[in-house]
Amino acid sequence: MDEGKPILPATPEGRDEAGGRDEGGVPGAERGGDHEPSGPAPVHEPAVGERLTPLHEPDAYDTPPYGRPGPWAPAPPVQRPMAAAPPPFGAPAPGATPPPTDPWRTYDPWAARAPFQQNGAPMPGRRRRPGRALVLGAALVALVVGGIGGAVGSLLERGGAAGDASPPQAAGPARHSPGSVAGIAAGALPGVVTLHVKGDDGEGTGTGFVFDGQRHVLTNNHVVQAAGPGGRITATFEGGETATATVVGRDAGYDLAVVELSDAHGRGPLPLGDSDGVRVGDPVVAIGAPFGLAGTVTSGIISAKERPVTAGGKGDGSDVSYVDALQTDAPINPGNSGGPLLDAHGRVVGINSAIRSADDTGGSGDGGEAGSIGLGFAIPVNQAKRVAEELIRTGRATHPVIGVTLDMNYSGDGARVGARAASGGPAVAAGGPGAKAGIRAGDIVTEVDGVRVHSGSELIVRTRAHRPGDRLRLRVVRAGAERTITLVLGSAGGG
Structure with missing residues (x-):
């Protein structure tokens, strides 16, 4: 075989290794001699160490990653990266790591080599996100804690401990200064009585207070007037104790009366103040039974002094009361008549007697159903004290x-x-x-x-x-x- 000729393909089936035809070949073929065969040239086997010539010229660019091409295959075509198309809606933004795909279909021979990764092992420099096991564990812990809390709350409620969860409260009743409305009322209410009067001339309700230590109660004349000579008067204390009362004396001109109790139940007299020393604007407290509501306490001020007030009286002008009154805006209503008007020290400075109602007519405290509009009038206690002492002593004033x-x-x-x-x-x-x-x-x-x-x-x-x-x-x-x-x-x- 001459050097430089290409290697031919292997002989086809039916030829022997010498290139001649075997007995099964074409008839008339002969072996040996100088006779040239009519078919293709015989196959030449290279000798050991003989250099083979490639079928194409060497690659001048030495294209990676194959290096120099081998003698049995052409070099692959050069591949260039294609411009990335804009991601569709909802796809990861450019620069974000795409989700894993088939590595052979996305293989880029020019890309940087990534480190090898073992199956299940994290890559260096990347944090592993918590797995489903952590989520399931947290849910399990929450369920356990919730179950324990519910069980404990149920046990506490059944045992009554839940009712103990209340704000702390001070032990005992609240303390009030003696000069406050609450303090004045607390000191005066035990000595105030509600008078229920019933007689031939009608019935009604009024108020009075213990005047002295001989079971005498001072009130208004128009409160007890309905009892007449054969009527009945019942006094009720704050604590519910009751006693019968009889009229000692009364005077229509001053609208004052004194009754004596069958039993004072240990109640002492209320202290008396000085009505001449009262000034406009001084605070006052009124106690009575407006519309039968016993023990009602209201407060206000002295609105005026020496207010001339006439109240009561019959059609012929008799039994008219003339009062040089103290005016107050402490609410006074029917049923307050005869009750005490107290100063800031709890002392009686007046006897509540009359109001000016919305129909612009003056009247006694228990007359009609008119309500308070802030115009109440009280008999000054200095005058009431003199009259009461005369009524107790002589029955007349x-x-x-x-x-x-x-x-x-x-x-x-x-x-x-x-x-x-x-x-x-x-x-x-x-x-x-x-x-x-x-x-x-x-x-x-x-x-x-x-x-x-x-x-x-x-x-x-x-x-x-x-x-x-x-x-x-x-x-x-x-x-x-x-x-x-x-x-x-x-x-x-x-x-």
């Missing part, structure tokens, strides 16, 4: 008088002395205080001790604020001329 008859129909400013008395006699009683001071019929009184009066009712109120024997200074107008008259008050029996 005396009234200070000037000794004149007033014209109650006079509509001008001031109080005018009438022309005649109701009996037809002279308007100025002979020998009385007015006659001795020089007062005449037709005189108009405009001031009492420097205080202006505008009507006959106001003159009576100012007069009854004094005691018999007190000296008064009157400003009188006669025939257009003013003059000052001084007189000493006389006394008249009340009823």
Whole structure:
């Protein structure tokens, strides 16, 4: 075989190793000699150590990763990375690690070599995310803890321990200063009674308070008036104890009455204050049984002093009460009548007696069903104390008088002395205080001790604020001329 000729393929089936045809070949073929065969040239087997010539020229670029090509296959075509298409909606953003795919289909021979990884072992530099086992473990722990908590709560509830989970509370009743409304009420309520009155003239409810240590209770005349001579009066204390009561004395002009209890149940008298020392704006507390609600406590202030108030009275003008009252905005309603009005020290400074209702008519505290509009009136305790002592001592009260008859129909400013008395006699009683001071019929009184009066009712109120024997200074107008008259008050029996 000449050097440099290409190697031919192996002989086809039917040829012997020498290149001739065997006995099964084409008829007429001969072996040996110089005769050239008519078929392809014989196959040449290379000798040991003989260099083979490749079928193509060497690759000038030495293309990796194969290096130099072998003699049996052509070099693979050069592959270049393709531009990445934009990811579809929902696909990982560019630069993010794509999910694992078939490594043979995405193999890039120019990519950097990644370290080998064992099956199940983490790659260096990457953290392994918690597996399903951790999630299942956390869920199991939560279920166990919840079950234990529910069981403990159920046991505590059944055992009554759940009811003990309450805010701490101070032991014993709350303490209040003596000057607070609560402190004043606590000290006064034991000495206040609710009076239930029933008689031929009707029935009603009022209030009173223990006046002294002889079981006497001070209240309003209009509270007990309905009992009459054969009626019944029952007193009920704060604690529910009851006692019967009888009238010791009463006076319609002052609207005051005293009853005596069959049993005081150990209750002592309420302390009395000084009504002359009360000032407008002072705090006060009222206690009573408005509309039958016993032991009701309200509070307010002194709104005014020396307020002339007339209350009660029959159609003929008798039994009218003239009160030089203390005005308060502490709520007073029907049923409060006769109850105490207390100052900041718990002392009685007035006896609740009348209110001005929304229908603009004055009246007693238990008359009708009118409610409080913040205009309540109380008899000053200094006056009530004098009258009560007279009622206890004699059963009657005396009234200070000037000794004149007033014209109650006079509509001008001031109080005018009438022309005649109701009996037809002279308007100025002979020998009385007015006659001795020089007062005449037709005189108009405009001031009492420097205080202006505008009507006959106001003159009576100012007069009854004094005691018999007190000296008064009157400003009188006669025939257009003013003059000052001084007189000493006389006394008249009340009823």
